Amino acid sequence: xxxxxxxxxxxxxxxxxxxxxxxxxxxxxxxxxxxxxxxxxxxxxxxxxxxxxxxxxxxxxxxxxxxxxxxxxxxxxxxxxxxxxxxxxxxxxxxxxxxxxxxxxxxxxxxxxxxxxxxxxxxxxxxxxxxxxxxxxxxxxxxxxxxxxxxxxxxxxxxxxxxxxxxxxxxxxxxxxxxxxxxxxxxxxxxxxxxxxxxxxxxxxxxxxxxxxxxxxxxxxxxxxxxxxxxxxxx
Numbered sequence: 001x002x003x004x005x006x007x008x009x010x011x012x013x014x015x016x017x018x019x020x021x022x023x024x025x026x027x028x029x030x031x032x033x034x035x036x037x038x039x040x041x042x043x044x045x046x047x048x049x050x051x052x053x054x055x056x057x058x059x060x061x062x063x064x065x066x067x068x069x070x071x072x073x074x075x076x077x078x079x080x081x082x083x084x085x086x087x088x089x090x091x092x093x094x095x096x097x098x099x100x101x102x103x104x105x106x107x108x109x110x111x112x113x114x115x116x117x118x119x120x121x122x123x124x125x126x127x128x129x130x131x132x133x134x135x136x137x138x139x140x141x142x143x144x145x146x147x148x149x150x151x152x153x154x155x156x157x158x159x160x161x162x163x164x165x166x167x168x169x170x171x172x173x174x175x176x177x178x179x180x181x182x183x184x185x186x187x188x189x190x191x192x193x194x195x196x197x198x199x200x201x202x203x204x205x206x207x208x209x210x211x212x213x214x215x216x217x218x219x220x221x222x223x224x225x226x227x228x229x230x231x232x233x234x235x
Contacts, residue, residue: 033112158232
């Protein structure tokens with residue numbers, strides 16, 4: 001049960017706007033939060049890869065990179081980049097099977113921890129929560145489908161452009177378009193998200209800046225020419 005009232009309020013503010021919890025009543029969301037154990041992870045923390053076999057984690061703040069590592073080469077591929085309102089690990093939650101992945105803390109994070117057995121009871125006890133799994137799963141499946149097809153059919157330049165576009169907030173009245181979730185990632189992390197290497201991504205990011213497609217806004221990635229970026233995705 002959360003002892004920190006400020007974190008409990010932060011958790012409620014996040015979950016009421018999330019895909020999974022947004023359809024629930026205020027009382028239900030707060031009761032769910034009270035069943036969880038609040039945890040804080042530092043960017044330097046190394047997480048146990050098997051923790052997702054016992055617990056469900058709800059991200060309140062920060063980002064978690066879910067990676068797969070080739071034991072022979074050591075190369076890693078980022079399958080998901082999860083942010084506030086996301087849960088980890090949804091696959092083990094649904095099928096109860098071992099999921100060989102490596103979670104990487106990208107920022108200082110606040111999360112809620114819940115035993116998987118209790119999380120499965122939530123699905124039965126709360127029809128609205130159960131119903132929310134379809135759009136949430138659909139969102140994650142579409143992301144995997146898009147990643148898979150892009151990896152096969154598109155070159156690195158197009159994959160990078162699509163990654164940036166997928167995280168661009170197009171509805172804005174500013175002269176530039178903010179980028180969410182990936183806006184402060186290193187070139188190495190961006191490379192993991194598109195199945196490439198840091199040197200290639202660094203070169204392409206430099207070209208995109210020279211062409212006036214992207215820019216750095218107070219240390220954050222932003223899009224300065226949305227049409228050009230979209231054209232690169234269609235190339």
